[in-house]
Each structure stands twice: as C-alpha cells, then as structure tokens.
Amino acid sequence: MKYYSTNKKAPIATLEKAVVKGLAEDKGLYMPETIKKLPKEFFENIDKMSFQDIACAVADAFFGEDVEKEALRNIVCDTLSFDCPVVPVTPKGKDDTDIYTLELFHGPTLAFKDVGARFMARLLQYFLRKGSKVQGVQEVQGSEVNVLVATSGDTGSAVANGFLGVEGIHVYVLYPKGKVSPIQECQFTTLGKNITAIEVDGVFDDCQALVKAAFMDADLNAHMKLTSANSINVARFLPQAFYYFNAYARMKALGKADNMVMCVPSGNFGNICAALFGHAMGLPIKRFIAANNANDIFYNYLQTGKYCPQPSKATLANAMDVGDPSNFARIYDLYKGDHAAITSLISGATYKDEQIRATMQECYEETGYVLDPHGACGYQALKDLLKEGETGVFCETAHPAKFKEKVDDILSTDIEIPARLQAFMKGTKQSIPMSKEFSDFKDFLMKQ
Numbered sequence: 001m002k003y004y005s006t007n008k009k010a011p012i013a014t015l016e017k018a019v020v021k022g023l024a025e026d027k028g029l030y031m032p033e034t035i036k037k038l039p040k041e042f043f044e045n046i047d048k049m050s051f052q053d054i055a056c057a058v059a060d061a062f063f064g065e066d067v068e069k070e071a072l073r074n075i076v077c078d079t080l081s082f083d084c085p086v087v088p089v090t091p092k093g094k095d096d097t098d099i100y101t102l103e104l105f106h107g108p109t110l111a112f113k114d115v116g117a118r119f120m121a122r123l124l125q126y127f128l129r130k131g132s133k134v135q136g137v138q139e140v141q142g143s144e145v146n147v148l149v150a151t152s153g154d155t156g157s158a159v160a161n162g163f164l165g166v167e168g169i170h171v172y173v174l175y176p177k178g179k180v181s182p183i184q185e186c187q188f189t190t191l192g193k194n195i196t197a198i199e200v201d202g203v204f205d206d207c208q209a210l211v212k213a214a215f216m217d218a219d220l221n222a223h224m225k226l227t228s229a230n231s232i233n234v235a236r237f238l239p240q241a242f243y244y245f246n247a248y249a250r251m252k253a254l255g256k257a258d259n260m261v262m263c264v265p266s267g268n269f270g271n272i273c274a275a276l277f278g279h280a281m282g283l284p285i286k287r288f289i290a291a292n293n294a295n296d297i298f299y300n301y302l303q304t305g306k307y308c309p310q311p312s313k314a315t316l317a318n319a320m321d322v323g324d325p326s327n328f329a330r331i332y333d334l335y336k337g338d339h340a341a342i343t344s345l346i347s348g349a350t351y352k353d354e355q356i357r358a359t360m361q362e363c364y365e366e367t368g369y370v371l372d373p374h375g376a377c378g379y380q381a382l383k384d385l386l387k388e389g390e391t392g393v394f395c396e397t398a399h400p401a402k403f404k405e406k407v408d409d410i411l412s413t414d415i416e417i418p419a420r421l422q423a424f425m426k427g428t429k430q431s432i433p434m435s436k437e438f439s440d441f442k443d444f445l446m447k448q
C-alpha cells in the first residue's frame with residue numbers, strides 16, 4: 001500500500017516510510033491510497049468473532065500488503081491483550097435503553113490510546129528488525145529511532161508504556177507543566193529506561209508546536225532519526241478502527257446494530273477518524289457524532305464550512321483540549337473537502353465544563369454509571385442528538401479513576417483506583433524542565 005500526503009506535495013511513501021517519518025515532507029498527514037472494503041460475509045458473521053480475530057481481518061486490509069501475515073497477527077495479538085466491551089447505560093428501574101457505552105479503557109494504562117501506541121511500537125520494531133532502509137529518510141549515526149510525542153495526558157502514558165523497553169527506540173514525552181492529572185503524570189515520568197519525560201512551561205499546543213518544529217528542522221534530522229507517535233502517525237491512529245468493528249459486532253450480537261450511531265469524544269480527531277475509515281471499509285454504522293468540550297473548532301466547521309483553529313482552552317476534559325485538531329486534515333481529505341458529505345455523516349456537539357459536571361451528576365443519579373469528563377461529552381451528545389429508532393454507542397475514553405480528584409469532587413464519591421494505576425503512583429517522578437522556545441528544545445536534542 002502506498003501513502004500520500006494530505007498536502008499533495010510530498011512524494012508518495014511506503015508504509016515503512018510513513019511510520020518511520022510520521023509527518024510527510026510537506027507537513028501533510030499520510031493517507032493510504034486505497035481503502036479496502038471488507039466483504040459482506042465478514043459483516044454477516046462478525047458477531048461470532050472475537051475482538052482479536054476481527055482486528056486481524058481489519059489489520060490485514062490496512063497493512064497486509066506490507067507486513068507478513070504471521071508477523072501482523074503477532075503484532076495484533078500482542079496489542080489486544082484485553083477486552084473492549086459494550087455496556088448498556090440503563091436508567092434505574094427500567095430494563096432497556098437506547099444508549100450504550102463502548103469502554104475503551106481496559107488497556108495497560110487504562111487508555112484507548114494503548115492500542116495505537118502498542119501497535120505502532122511493534123510495527124516500528126518489525127521494520128527496524130528487518131533492517132531495510134527507508135528511501136527519503138536520512139541515514140544518521142546509530143540506528144536508534146527517537147519518538148517525539150506531545151501529550152495533554154493520555155497519549156504520553158499510552159505511548160511511554162507501549163514503547164517501554166522496546167529495543168532501538170527512545171521516547172521523548174513532552175507535556176504541559178501543571179496541566180495533566182497526577183496519575184497521568186506518574187504514568188510517563190516514573191518509567192525510566194528508554195522513556196524521557198519533558199515538562200514544558202506552556203500548554204499542550206506549545207508541546208505540539210515543539211514536536212512539529214523538530215520534525216521540520218534540518219540540523220536535528222541530520223543528527224537523529226525522529227518520528228512521531230501522535231495520532232498524525234498512521235500506525236497510531238488506524239488501529240483504533242479495531243474498536244469500532246468490535247462495537248458493531250457486540251451490538252449485533254445483542255440485536256441492536258441496526259441504525260447504530262457512534263459518538264466519539266474528540267480532541268485531535270484521531271479516534272473518530274479511525275472510525276470513519278472503518279465506515280469507508282463498509283462498517284454499517286449509520287452516522288457519527290463528534291462530541292467536544294469547549295474547544296469547538298470542529299463544531300463550528302460543521303455549522304459554517306470554515307475551519308478556524310483557535311488557541312486551546314483548558315477544560316475538565318483535558319485530553320480533548322485541542323485548538324487545531326491534526327486529524328481534521330484527514331477527515332477533510334477523506335471526503336474530498338465536501339462539506340455536505342461531511343455534515344450528512346457527522347454531527348457535532350460542544351459542552352462547557354458546567355454542562356460536563358451536570359451530565360456526570362445526572363448520569364450517576366439516573367443510571368449509577370460513573371462517567372469521566374470525556375465520556376460525559378459523548379453521553380450528553382447522544383442524549384441531545386439521538387433520534388427515534390436509533391441506538392447510540394458512545395466511547396468512554398478514560399477510566400474515571402484517571403480523573404479521580406475531579407470525579408470524586410463532582411459526584412461526591414470515593415472511587416477506587418484500579419491496582420494497575422496504583423502501581424504507577426509508587427515510582428519516582430523524573431522529568432526535564434523545558435521552556436516553550438524551540439531553540440531550547442533543539443539544543444537539548446542536539447546533545448542527545
């Protein structure tokens with residue numbers, strides 16, 4: 001499979017180059033040249049298949065031309081060592097509901113990003129082990145690949161843990177000082193080994209700008225092999241499509257897959273973009289809702305047809321505090337910039353903190369389900385936008401314990417922290433302080 005850039009000026013790339021480089025030379029995002037449709041029989045029998053088997057079929061459609069079958073199966077199985085259930089969110093005293101949640105937080109760091117992160121780590125390792133040279137990627141001393149990742153919380157922990165101990169790869173996690181939750185911070189600052197945490201005196205967008213500038217810097221690229229593990233990387237965002245095929249399968253098994261609406265709490269739009277790729281492969285989901293916090297850039301695009309990036313606003317749902325979602329370029333490209341096509345398939349919703357709080361309280365009182373602030377945007381969007389005869393599935397993108405302080409404060413609860421999370425809190429925090437000036441970041445990397 002060949003990959004082109006959304007800016008259409010960079011040369012066509014192989015999968016290996018797209019994964020190793022992350023961003024194309026013209027700053028565009030890589031897109032697969034073709035999206036293979038899966039056969040009708042696959043969807044007819046999908047409810048009898050396991051998450052892992054479904055994912056293998058989807059991975060084969062994406063990556064089967066470029067990765068040997070057995071190796072690809074191993075990568076998928078190593079990535080999906082956990083389940084991804086759909087759970088009805090049923091009002092107390094009723095026995096049916098039209099709202100379900102797809103719990104995406106059963107991975108190693110309790111983040112949906114675990115899937116993309118681990119998949120990418122293993123795919124990168126596969127290409128490094130094969131030792132093939134990527135045309136267009138400068139050869140630099142040492143074969144180590146350096147992964148730069150900007151995070152507002154969840155990406156950093158998922159990527160750090162996905163890549164932890166993977167030989168030949170060093171990870172630099174850039175995060176905004178004071179803007180990630182204590183548990184999240186522990187998940188990438190306590191690991192050591194091949195993981196370095198960098199605490200940037202700025203906001204998430206500053207971290208993302210530093211990473212983007214590093215990729216474009218000729219001196220740095222001559223000094224070290226750099227790649228990105230943000231959802232700009234095809235190996236990070238595409239595997240997230242597995243979730244949506246699985247959601248459909250589990251809903252079909254319940255007899256609830258007709259008129260299914262998928263609602264995705266969105267920040268950088270990588271997750272929903274993967275869902276839309278699934279749709280393009282034939283996945284019979286009727287329509288999609290992108291649920292946002294107060295960062296309403298996509299919502300405004302849907303209303304006006306104009307995409308106007310804004311500085312990000314800090315909200316309760318901080319993993320979605322993105323003012324210029326990178327994957328907008330992919331969604332735009334997927335529908336050839338056709339605003340009508342986009343709005344007929346995708347709706348938007350935007351919620352301020354006050355509404356997020358109220359939603360969490362209402363849902364807890366009415367159903368007993370504990371939402372985290374991100375999932376709350378998804379739940380509320382279904383409440384507001386689901387039509388008669390439709391069944392809605394929203395992604396619960398984070399385990400509520402990841403935002404324990406906020407959740408307990410809003411719901412007056414004392415929710416339990418899963419053992420897996422507690423283990424991270426025991427380590428010692430180690431991070432390198434950094435200004436938001438690119439020259440400082442560059443100096444630091446040039447010394448590595």
Ligand SMILES: *Cc1c(COP(=O)(O)O)cnc(C)c1O
Binds near residue numbers: 155268270271398
């Ligand atoms: C990353 C993240 C999101 C947003 O996902 P995108 O792919 O960036 O749109 C939503 N919720 C949580 C908890 C996240 O970590």
